[in-house]
Amino acid sequence: MRDFGDVKKIVVKVGTSTVTYPTGKLNLSRLEKLARVLSDIKNEGRDVVLVTSGAVASGLGRLGLAKNHKTTQEKQALAAIGQGILMQIYEKLFGEYGVVVAQVLLTKDVVDEEKKMLNVKNTFEYLFKYGAIPIVNENDVVAIEELEFGDNDTLSAYVATIIDADLLVILSDIDGLYTCDPRIDSSAKLITEVFEIDSYIESIAGGAGTANSTGGMQTKIEAAKIAMQHGIPMVIANGENPTVVKEILEGKEIGTLFISKNAISR
Numbered sequence: 280m281r282d283f284g285d286v287k288k289i290v291v292k293v294g295t296s297t298v299t300y301p302t303g304k305l306n307l308s309r310l311e312k313l314a315r316v317l318s319d320i321k322n323e324g325r326d327v328v329l330v331t332s333g334a335v336a337s338g339l340g341r342l343g344l345a346k347n348h349k350t351t352q353e354k355q356a357l358a359a360i361g362q363g364i365l366m367q368i369y370e371k372l373f374g375e376y377g378v379v380v381a382q383v384l385l386t387k388d389v390v391d392e393e394k395k396m397l398n399v400k401n402t403f404e405y406l407f408k409y410g411a412i413p414i415v416n417e418n419d420v421v422a423i424e425e426l427e428f429g430d431n432d433t434l435s436a437y438v439a440t441i442i443d444a445d446l447l448v449i450l451s452d453i454d455g456l457y458t459c460d461p462r463i464d465s466s467a468k469l470i471t472e473v474f475e476i477d478s479y480i481e482s483i484a485g486g487a488g489t490a491n492s493t494g495g496m497q498t499k500i501e502a503a504k505i506a507m508q509h510g511i512p513m514v515i516a517n518g519e520n521p522t523v524v525k526e527i528l529e530g531k532e533i534g535t536l537f538i539s540k541n542a543i544s545r
């Protein structure tokens with residue numbers, strides 16, 4: 280039986296395939312549900328952070344370009360165009376529920392340099408004090424190799440550790456971790472709980488499922504490793520209906536839960 284009733288701080292990550300259509304246009308009905316459920320969770324008295332992908336895809340969508348415009352420079356420029364599109368819709372949708380949002384763009388140096396990490400930590404703390412929902416993405420424009428997370432799955436796990444979250448939820452276009460990629464093998468079975476990332480778990484995690492996404496299950500397993508090392512439970516679930524976040528907090532057995540044995544006995 281899962282019990283997340285006491286969760287005070289939650290990080291929710293949404294992938295490109297959850298927030299945009301393959302055309303790169305925004306999935307408005309899904310974003311509306313996401314803003315509603317996260318506002319509701321905030322109203323319950325929890326601190327909420329949203330880590331959102333979709334900037335590059337939104338840039339593609341706005342310009343009406345094909346998916347193959349994806350050199351690093353193209354992606355950086357597309358992200359610069361798309362990030363504003365994302366923030367504009369979040370500002371509008373959360374605003375309808377009276378929730379203040381804040382844009383936080385991060386690069387990997389924040390986890391490598393103590394002073395920067397402290398600045399970021401303090402900013403999150405004040406945003407929570409102000410009752411805001413921080414909306415996080417990688418700062419793609421400056422994220423050259425040495426500075427980059429490269430994917431928002433590991434970014435969300437680092438954010439969870441920085442704010443000392445009680446739960447990380449990764450919403451994707453799939454129900455959770457399967458015994459192999461269900462897009463390739465229809466006999467794949469959903470794994471409901473993982474207590475340790477061993478070589479078997481690493482071996483079954485494949486790459487991205489859609490052209491606009493990054494990392495696939497591999498980067499979600501990397502995220503799980505980071506979260507588990509810090510004793511933070513993580514759930515991968517299908518973001519098709521974002522109200523699933525509320526159900527997860529209610530303790531429903533949804534998706535794949537990653538939890539270290541130490542965290543259970545705490």
Ligand SMILES: Nc1ncnc2c1ncn2[C@@H]1O[C@H](COP(=O)(O)OP(=O)(O)O)[C@@H](O)[C@H]1O
Pocket residue numbers: 293294295296297450451452453455456457458459460461462483484485486487488489492493494495496497
């Ligand atoms: N073992 C696995 N279990 C589930 N999905 C897997 C697995 N291996 C690879 N995948 C792929 O990972 C995809 C989800 O990751 P990704 O495409 O990066 O989406 P997102 O944009 O949500 O991050 C799935 O659609 C699936 O095709």
Ligand SMILES: N[C@@H](CCC(=O)OP(=O)(O)O)C(=O)O
Pocket residue numbers: 293294295296331332333334335336358416417419429430431432491492493494495
């Ligand atoms: N920072 C990029 C997201 C990269 C990424 O990890 O995407 P995804 O695999 O869809 O979570 C963007 O906003 O387009």
